[in-house]
Amino acid sequence: MSSDESQSSGQTLQTRSGRRTRSSEATGNSLASGDRAGAGLDRGFAGLARFAGIGILIILAFVAFFLVYNSWGAIYHDQDGQADSASFHIGEFISHAWPLVIGTLIVSVIALLIAAPVAIGVALYISHYAPPRASRSIGYVIDLLAAIPSVVYGAWGMTFLAPQLVPLYNWLNEYLGWIPIFGGSPSPTGRTIITAGVVLSVMVLPIITSVCREIFIQTPKLHEEAALALGATRWEMITMTVLPFARGGIISGIMLGLGRALGETMAVVLVLSSGPIAWSIIQSGRHDTIPSNIASNFPESREGSVHWHELIAIGLVLFVITLLVNMLARWIVSRHKEFSGAN
Amino acid sequence: MSKSITAKNLNVYYGDFLAVEGVNIEIAAKSVTAFIGPSGCGKTTFLRTLNRMHEVLPGARVEGELLLDDDNIYGSGVDPVTVRTMVGMVFQRPNPFPTMSIRENVLAGYKLNGARMSRSKADEIVETALRGANLWNEVKDRLDKPGSGLSGGQQQRLCIARTVAVKPDVILMDEPCSALDPISTLAIEDLISELKKEYTIVIVTHNMQQAARVSEKTAFFNIAGTGKPGKMIEYADTTTIFNNPSNEQTERYVSGKFG
Numbered sequence: 001m002s003s004d005e006s007q008s009s010g011q012t013l014q015t016r017s018g019r020r021t022r023s024s025e026a027t028g029n030s031l032a033s034g035d036r037a038g039a040g041l042d043r044g045f046a047g048l049a050r051f052a053g054i055g056i057l058i059i060l061a062f063v064a065f066f067l068v069y070n071s072w073g074a075i076y077h078d079q080d081g082q083a084d085s086a087s088f089h090i091g092e093f094i095s096h097a098w099p100l101v102i103g104t105l106i107v108s109v110i111a112l113l114i115a116a117p118v119a120i121g122v123a124l125y126i127s128h129y130a131p132p133r134a135s136r137s138i139g140y141v142i143d144l145l146a147a148i149p150s151v152v153y154g155a156w157g158m159t160f161l162a163p164q165l166v167p168l169y170n171w172l173n174e175y176l177g178w179i180p181i182f183g184g185s186p187s188p189t190g191r192t193i194i195t196a197g198v199v200l201s202v203m204v205l206p207i208i209t210s211v212c213r214e215i216f217i218q219t220p221k222l223h224e225e226a227a228l229a230l231g232a233t234r235w236e237m238i239t240m241t242v243l244p245f246a247r248g249g250i251i252s253g254i255m256l257g258l259g260r261a262l263g264e265t266m267a268v269v270l271v272l273s274s275g276p277i278a279w280s281i282i283q284s285g286r287h288d289t290i291p292s293n294i295a296s297n298f299p300e301s302r303e304g305s306v307h308w309h310e311l312i313a314i315g316l317v318l319f320v321i322t323l324l325v326n327m328l329a330r331w332i333v334s335r336h337k338e339f340s341g342a343n
Numbered sequence: 344m345s346k347s348i349t350a351k352n353l354n355v356y357y358g359d360f361l362a363v364e365g366v367n368i369e370i371a372a373k374s375v376t377a378f379i380g381p382s383g384c385g386k387t388t389f390l391r392t393l394n395r396m397h398e399v400l401p402g403a404r405v406e407g408e409l410l411l412d413d414d415n416i417y418g419s420g421v422d423p424v425t426v427r428t429m430v431g432m433v434f435q436r437p438n439p440f441p442t443m444s445i446r447e448n449v450l451a452g453y454k455l456n457g458a459r460m461s462r463s464k465a466d467e468i469v470e471t472a473l474r475g476a477n478l479w480n481e482v483k484d485r486l487d488k489p490g491s492g493l494s495g496g497q498q499q500r501l502c503i504a505r506t507v508a509v510k511p512d513v514i515l516m517d518e519p520c521s522a523l524d525p526i527s528t529l530a531i532e533d534l535i536s537e538l539k540k541e542y543t544i545v546i547v548t549h550n551m552q553q554a555a556r557v558s559e560k561t562a563f564f565n566i567a568g569t570g571k572p573g574k575m576i577e578y579a580d581t582t583t584i585f586n587n588p589s590n591e592q593t594e595r596y597v598s599g600k601f602g
Contacts, residue, residue, distance in 0.1 A: 227440070231428030
């Protein structure tokens with residue numbers, strides 16, 4: 001290095017650290033740095049991230065507060081028409097709420113029972129069986145399913161799918177009618193809770209599929225090859241490495257699907273001809289779900305009336321159910337952390 | 344138990360690309376054979392053709408003959424799954440199944456055959472395999488803990504135990520020590536010299552001292568340039584390859600002049 005060069009590099013060092021020296025004059029420590037060019041941006045971004053993180057909590061708190069505050073009127077209110085007779089009506093609310101809770105759970109469970117195995121199968125086909133070009137187009141079609149608005153699904157379920165399923169319900173009733181859930185007189189229109197479940201299963205399919213596909217693809221090649229080298233067939237390789245690795249992801253995907261199924265409103269409103277709860281799931285004019293019940297009744301209820309409070313309160317129940325489902329999913333995912341492959 | 348391997352004019356392709364050209368080699372049963380050569384010369388590719396593992400990449404295919412004793416590995420109607428139960432493989436990085444315990448890892452290959460076994464039989468298999476891999480004393484008190492909790496060298500020996508448990512005829516090792524520290528490497532090398540009493544072992548290594556230490560015969564692979572196919576340049580006794588090679592490229596490689 002020539003002396004010229006060493007001198008000039010020494011100078012740049014000085015100018016660059018010039019700002020730093022100013023701020024460290026007080027302490028005399030040249031390492032105590034003041035502001036750097038990136039620091040403003042850095043702090044700005046940290047603030048933005050913090051704001052976003054806290055913001056989501058605040059929104060959730062507001063919703064929860066709104067629900068809890070307005071639910072009170074559902075269990076503590078006046079007798080009809082009689083002022084100054086406010087009292088608790090918990091039993092009344094529960095008898096109103098439980099059929100809706102059961103209906104919501106039935107429809108979601110039906111949807112998941114159908115959607116989860118299909119979604120896992122489709123995701124496995126895309127990630128491990130299909131040739132690359134086919135898997136891309138299948139993935140695209142699946143994602144497209146998610147883009148269809150729920151009202152369209154509802155219309156399809158009501159006018160096309162429901163009549164198609166009538167023969168199946170008749171068959172179930174004839175041969176399996178001794179099981180209570182297939183008893184009674186089967187629906188002539190097909191607008192039953194099981195049809196609603198089938199429509200919902202199509203709606204939750206894309207979300208479960210895409211979550212599973214992402215996880216399946218991430219299975220380490222190393223582990224897949226280890227299984228193959230032991231003499232595993234492709235299916236054995238999948239059960240030995242891919243599925244255990246993806247266990248948490250599959251559960252998350254199913255829970256995301258469940259979240260959508262629990263809250264789905266429009267498709268159920270259109271497909272299901274609602275009514276009181278019954279054992280049979282192949283009768284129409286039976287069952288109702290929380291969201292569809294709220295959607296159907298909310299516009300006609302007067303704000304502040306007991307009915308209005310009841311609808312809010314049943315909304316709170318759905319909120320709590322969804323919360324519990326999510327907590328359960330997290331617990332299941334974390335239970336086997338030691339064996340998850342993350343370590 | 345152990346079997347010999349014979350390759351006759353073996354060409355390996357990835358699609359239209361000729362990766363390894365014209366390999367002729369005879370690997371004797373119950374011996375250790377090392378493949379050495381610079382990176383990208385096709386030694387790993389060739390190793391993976393020995394148990395059809397290269398087929399996991401789409402478009403990979405082979406021309407020529409590859410015999411396990413007298414049976415053609417690439418004969419029509421041969422299922423790669425059958426080949427792999429007879430020709431086991433240990434990989435560059437230790438890869439125990441993370442979702443399984445140490446015990447389950449050892450039994451993983453065994454369970455694939457669908458064989459139902461009593462608990463005592465399973466215990467016996469686990470102990471024999473882990474003893475065979477010099478790992479028993481270190482893990483016998485924590486067989487139900489995950490295999491991923493072991494050290495790198497222990498994990499690699501667990502992988503060897505898993506391979507040995509299914510009693511293959513040949514064990515392929517693809518740079519089994521490249522991710523390990525010297526002490527663990529020594530443990531694996533000791534293990535190799537014990538395993539060769541029962542198995543035919545083929546090992547790919549970048550470490551020429553290792554090849555000299557563990558193997559009886561050595562094959563040197565080289566590549567003429569990027570995009571050209573890899574070739575087996577010389578195959579002879581290890582002492583000959585390192586002390587008195589007949590080929591000039593081999594001489595330059597083992598004396599450290601390139602690679």
